[in-house]
Amino acid sequence: MSEDRIFNILISSVGGQGGLTLSRIIALSAVISGYYVRTGETLGMAQRFGSVVSYVRVGIGREVYSPLFSFNEAHYIVCMEVLECARALKYLRDDGIIVLDKTIKPPASMSLAGKNSAFREQVIKQIIDVVGPERVVVVPARDIASSLGNPRGANMVLLGVLNRISGLFDNEKIEEAISNFFEGRARELSLTAYREGYKYVNQQRAPNTV
């Protein structure tokens, strides 16, 4: 049980979607909450439109050393894109939970191979089949963000869902982190997106052992 005071979150996205911002805000929320945190990121513009994985490790009352974790160790995987989610499943603990945005960004290799986007529904279904329906929370995060006039806010919607199901942080700590990170109009839009995400699910679905 004591081992589980460290929470591993994998953020899987396509470069440019806002996965790094999401990882940063979780790290900031952790520090504001008085927790320990360590992340492992892939940075650099050449990652634009490429696969990007962020490892986020939050330690509650316990120092975090490694910036990385291994397969079968993520308590949560936040997927900003369907194909990248399919590529990250090996990281999920046997009781871990996936928060999945329905967005697909078909890579050039898929178009060049003549594969069409009907593929998205197949992959979502496969993910649910493999992981189990009770452990995959599918969220139209990009659509929700878009309806709020902020298509770039899908990451904050997903953060809202993550925090609702995990209960990792007090809402006010996350809102403080968002307010510290963004300025001006982006701050209000991000807070709204976060709150919409939080409202989208209505119950906690934390992994069994937490």
Add this chain to the structure above:
Amino acid sequence: MSVLNPLKAPAGVRLALMGNEAIARGVIESGTYVVTGYPGTPSSEVLMTLHEYSEGLDLYAEWAVNERVAFEIALGASLGGARSLVTMKGPGFNVASDPILSAAYSGVNGGLTILVADDPGPITTQTEQDSRWYAKLSKLPMITPSSPQEAKDFTVVSQLLSEDVMLPVILRTTTRVNHAVSEVITGDVRPPKKYREFRKDPPRYVRAGMAWNLERHKWLNNQLKTVEGLVRKYGLNKVWGEGSSCVVVEGVSYNYVMEVLSRVESWERKIRVVKVDVLYPIPRNFLLDSLSGCKEILVVEELDPYLEESIKALLQDQDLRIKVFGKLSGYLPLEGELNTRVVSQAVSRILGHEVAEPYHDGMIKDLEVPTRPPPLCPGCPHRNSYIAMLLGIAKAGYKRDEIPVFGDIGCYALSVNPPLNAIWTEHSMGASISMAMGLKVGGFDKPVIATIGDSTFFHAGIQPLIEAVNKRVDLLVLVLDNSVVAMTGHQSTPAWETTESGRVTKPVEIVDVLKSIGVDNLAVVNPFEIDEMINKVSEFIKKPGVNVIVAKAPCALLKVRREGVKKKYTVLSSKCVSCLACVRLTGCPALYIGDDNKVKILMDDCVGCGLCARYCPYKAIVEVSPHE
């Protein structure tokens, strides 16, 4: 971006900082006044953080044209008494190594820290270079942090130590420290240490006298003997535990070992952890003390067996027969980065596999989905340039595969991927031009092309071009000028009128440089006027001499950030016949095939360059307002 300013926060505040941001904070805490460098992942964010947050602070923080120049600026500042710091990635150290080796003989006055960021993995670097060997080669002290907190603290230590020993100190990091975000507690800020005096002292500063050089070498060796004693006051090098199975760690590998030990209670009692913060000179006394009574030693380090070899030599020297395990014994891999799982297996092995390894794969496996190599961005001018180049080659009557295209370092190297498959080589900064020249002088009798970005041209492309012009070699050079160092996160080039810090410059124009070198034919084209560029390529490729086409258009990401998107494109499904010409020509990541098998455009990603529409044989791709 964040409203919390990491440079101006008072002491004792707990911040969430990336390793490189923590080093930038360390710059301020150490009273460093001159910071320079050349962008290179994973080192770039140190200067970027200073640019973003240092408004009003008394500081010189600027990118230099390359790492060598950056180091020499830092050295000059230091000789005058200013504290200075220079940043670079591992291969950048290769570029700067010449003046660094001489600087060990002259020594420094103000503290001088050389930050070199290595990249085990590799994640974004051409080789898995281990820059620790440079400490031995240049005879300069080297220290290494294991976390963002230490990255900040050791930046301060390296500046103080540098003044203690009067030598540049190398602060060596790896990606998982540079790019890790973690809690960092700020310390006190020192006022910036600026120019005091520069006294004429030829034996010390002139390397033309061989007797002086011999004396300075003796001086250097004597200085190095003092390092181990000096670092004690800074609390470097630590040991935990009383076990007789000893694990030697350095930098990020410390974290993997601590993580492993925290998972198996019985291991924690059996293991002694020896953390080496000073990589050069090897802390002999510390190691002999902390390794005494060890039954076996496991060295956990990334990249080469640098510490492993040093420890073996030390034990041999002392006639100590303790078995040392690590990379040379096959317990840890010689390639790739470490992680807790690999380290756990090695620890388990020295303990005789007595505890089952705590890592196992889960039941869930990845699904097989199409790969996603990073592509050129939608609207990237380099895509147009390479398409124009390939079509220009064909127009000139050559087959695509008979004209070698030498690439260089930058985003445009992504042209190696399908569907462009354009470049044949990518080696090191500036090598495109000199290698193309080499193929020609070696006897290759068809045209050759070198492609190089603007910042890479400034960095290391000018001298190769002088060489090619001077030796009368026929060569077509494309300078892909997007007016920014794009790949590492949009840093300034010498062509900018104002730098990130607000410094007003005298911009250096690439065209002026090319003219002054005396290239035979020169044209500046806009790669979005693609027909014009195709014609120019087919014309220049057949002309004798060194011919240069500057393809000038701003980086698409930056253009969108500055100007927004003025138009987008959409596909009329009624006209699309699914021929996929647009996809196969451009490989644009904003294009995809819909479930009706017609091509669609991701409206979030289209920036309206119009390249796909230009090449749609059925005119099915049309312009729309960005708000549709």
